[in-house]
């Protein structure tokens with residue numbers, strides 16, 4: 001897609017998630033595999049100071065805080081952040097979280113973190129912005145820092161308004177209102193190779209269902225001199 005069509009699409013994607021916040025947990029994908037991701041994240045043990053990108057309604061924030069000293073959680077939807085804030089407050093974890101309202105296609109971290117985490121976000125980053133997004137991750141990661149992400153490649157046939165080859169989809173809310181969004185259907189090996197091109201070394205593991213998770217960091221050749 002030409003970049004001039006991308007800005008309105010990315011803005012519409014934020015509008016979709018702002019409107020979807022109150023019904024977000026109704027629409028989560030009910031497939032096997034999520035428990036594998038949860039177990040993988042616990043085994044990864046995101047300790048230290050963690051940067052969570054596109055935190056949404058705090059789906060993963062409490063679990064991150066089971067391991068982390070602090071979490072900085074960023075999202076562009078204030079409605080999502082309000083729900084996330086309540087979730088961590090209910091668990092008495094709020095004093096260890098900083099929420100940041102920001103557009104990840106503009107925002108840059110003001111410090112580095114031990115771990116960068118993002119759940120169900122990478123598939124919403126258009127390939128045209130893939131390199132910029134991973135530059136953000138690089139800017140936010142300590143030397144030797146670790147990254148964990150989870151996502152899915154699941155797209156309903158009626159979402160594919162521009163055909164299967166396009167990453168522009170249409171999603172509907174419970175009231176039927178429609179929004180365009182980005183959904184890149186990454187596959188594990190393809191994604192590992194794409195990340196390697198950008199200087200990252202990841203293992204991407206598909207689950208039993210439509211999900212996958214990835215762990216990794218800067219490639220060995222870059223580690224000595226990182227951050228660049």
Ligand SMILES: C[S@@+](CC[C@H](N)C(=O)[O-])C[C@H]1O[C@@H](n2cnc3c(N)ncnc32)[C@H](O)[C@@H]1O
Nearest residue numbers: 017054055056059075076077080103104119120
């Ligand atoms: C699929 S949800 C994932 C939420 C949560 N991480 C999870 O796993 O349930 C995608 C999130 O990305 C956020 N988002 C969309 N566009 C964004 C942008 N440009 N900058 C920051 N967050 C954005 C949405 O508000 C939404 O909370």
